[in-house]
Amino acid sequence: MKYAYYPGCASQTITKEYDSTTKKVCKILGIELLEMTDANCCGAGLITDYNYELSITLNARIFAIAEKMGLDIMTICSTCLMIMSRANKELKEFPKLLKKVNKTLEKAGLHYSGNVKVTHFLWTLSQDYGLDKLKAMVKKPLKDMKIAPYYGCHILRPSNALGFDDPEKPVSLERLIETLGGDAMPNEGKTRCCGFQIVLVTQETAVDMIGNRLKEAKDAGGKCMVSPCPLCHINLDSYQREAEKKTHQKFEMPVFHLSQIVGLALGMSIDELELGRHLVSPENAITTVVGD
Amino acid sequence: MQIKLGKENLHSEFVKLIERISGEELANCYQCGNCTGGCPVSYAMDFGPREIIRLLQLGQEDVVKKANSMWLCVGCLQCYCRCPKGVSAAKILEALRQITLRKGEDHEAIKEVPFPFLKNAPQQAIVCGFRKFVS
Known part of the structure; x- marks a missing residue:
C-alpha cells in the first residue's frame, strides 16, 4: 500500500507531532508514504473566493504531481481534504475547466487527467487498510480508555464532495477506537465546529465553542478526545485553559491526534508519540488505564 | 422589528x-x-x-x-x-x-490586535483570520 503523502501546513509547523507520528505509525503498519517534495499549498479556501480558477489550478498542480508519481494522495488534515476533494470533484465534473487548467499546467510541464483519489488517514485505515487487519496489529489494546471521538467539520461536510461518512451521524472514528480496544464515548458535539475560524474576530465566542465541545465530550463520559483534524487539535488543546477560566470548570481533557491513539495501541512509547508537545498532558489519561 | x-x-x-x-x-x-x-x-x-x-x-x-x-x-x-x-x-x-x-471596510484593525495575542495565536488562525476580516 503506497500513497503520495500530503501533510498540510499545520502539521508541518504547529502540530509537527501529528506528521511525524503518522509516518512512524504507517511504517509499522506497512503503509508506504512517499513525500510530495514539490507540492504546493491547497489554498485552504483562502483564495477560492478571490480567484476561483487559481485555487482550482493550484490543487490540480498537486494532483498532477501525484499522477506523475502514479499514486493517490493521503492527507492528515481535514481542511486540505475538503479543499482538495472539492477541487477534484469540479475538475472531474467539468471537462472544460480541466482543459483550461491543463493549459496553465502545461507551462510547468505538468498534466492532470483527473484520475487521482484524495483520501484522509482515517479513511485509509477504515477502508483501504481495513479494521480487521489493523486489529491484528494491536499489541496494547486501549483497555478501559474512554475516548470521545471528535470529527469536526471538514472531514464530513460538504458531504457531496467527501461522502465517506454520514455528515450527521458519522461512525468511522468510533469503529476505529473500538478496533483499538478502547471505549468510544459518542457525544452530541462530535460533529459540531470548534470555532477555529473566529478565534481572531471574537475570541470570546470561539472560547465558548471550545468549552462547549469539551463539556459535551466530558458529559458523555470521555476522559480524553481524539481528532483527525490538526486545526481542531490546536483549538481544543491550546485554548483549553482559556475555556476553563471562562466557564469556571476543570476539563483536563487531553486531545490526541488520530495517529497517536493508533500508535499507542501498536505499542509505541510516550516519547515516540511525542505526547510532550501537547499543552494538556495526555499522560494521565494513558497511565491510569494502560499501565506501562 | x-x-x-x-x-x-x-x-x-x-x-x-x-x-x-x-x-x-x-x-x-x-x-x-x-x-x-x-x-x-x-x-x-x-x-x-x-x-x-x-x-x-x-x-x-x-x-x-x-x-x-x-x-x-x-x-x-x-x-x-x-x-x-x-x-x-x-x-x-x-x-x-x-x-x-x-x-476596503476592514472588520479588524491589525494595529489594534494586541501583540502578545498575535505572538501566541496559531499562525494558521492569523492567516485565515486576516483573510476573513481584512481587505
Whole structure:
C-alpha cells in the first residue's frame, strides 16, 4: 500500500507531532508514504473566493504531481481534504475547466487527467487498510480508555464532495477506537465546529465553542478526545485553559491526534508519540488505564 | 422589528450581487430554520442564518450589513448539510463578507490586535483570520 503523502501546513509547523507520528505509525503498519517534495499549498479556501480558477489550478498542480508519481494522495488534515476533494470533484465534473487548467499546467510541464483519489488517514485505515487487519496489529489494546471521538467539520461536510461518512451521524472514528480496544464515548458535539475560524474576530465566542465541545465530550463520559483534524487539535488543546477560566470548570481533557491513539495501541512509547508537545498532558489519561 | 418594503428593496442590485457571488438563489429558502438550528454560533449572532436569508429576500440591505452574523460564521457548513433545499447559508454570508471587504471596510484593525495575542495565536488562525476580516 503506497500513497503520495500530503501533510498540510499545520502539521508541518504547529502540530509537527501529528506528521511525524503518522509516518512512524504507517511504517509499522506497512503503509508506504512517499513525500510530495514539490507540492504546493491547497489554498485552504483562502483564495477560492478571490480567484476561483487559481485555487482550482493550484490543487490540480498537486494532483498532477501525484499522477506523475502514479499514486493517490493521503492527507492528515481535514481542511486540505475538503479543499482538495472539492477541487477534484469540479475538475472531474467539468471537462472544460480541466482543459483550461491543463493549459496553465502545461507551462510547468505538468498534466492532470483527473484520475487521482484524495483520501484522509482515517479513511485509509477504515477502508483501504481495513479494521480487521489493523486489529491484528494491536499489541496494547486501549483497555478501559474512554475516548470521545471528535470529527469536526471538514472531514464530513460538504458531504457531496467527501461522502465517506454520514455528515450527521458519522461512525468511522468510533469503529476505529473500538478496533483499538478502547471505549468510544459518542457525544452530541462530535460533529459540531470548534470555532477555529473566529478565534481572531471574537475570541470570546470561539472560547465558548471550545468549552462547549469539551463539556459535551466530558458529559458523555470521555476522559480524553481524539481528532483527525490538526486545526481542531490546536483549538481544543491550546485554548483549553482559556475555556476553563471562562466557564469556571476543570476539563483536563487531553486531545490526541488520530495517529497517536493508533500508535499507542501498536505499542509505541510516550516519547515516540511525542505526547510532550501537547499543552494538556495526555499522560494521565494513558497511565491510569494502560499501565506501562 | 418594523421594515419598509417596496419594489426597490425586493429587486435591488445588492440582492442580485449576493446571488451572483454566492451562486445561491435566495427564493429557494422556505424558512424551515434547520440552518439556524444546526448553527454552532447562531446564539451569538444578531440574526441567525435563516433570518439573514429572509432579510435578504426582503431586500433589507442595511439591516443585514449592520449585523455581526457574517463575521461570526465559521464556515462549518452544518447549515448547508441540513438544508432540505440545498441552500448554502455559509456561501451567502461569505458573499456578504466579500462585498464589505472589497470596499476596503476592514472588520479588524491589525494595529489594534494586541501583540502578545498575535505572538501566541496559531499562525494558521492569523492567516485565515486576516483573510476573513481584512481587505
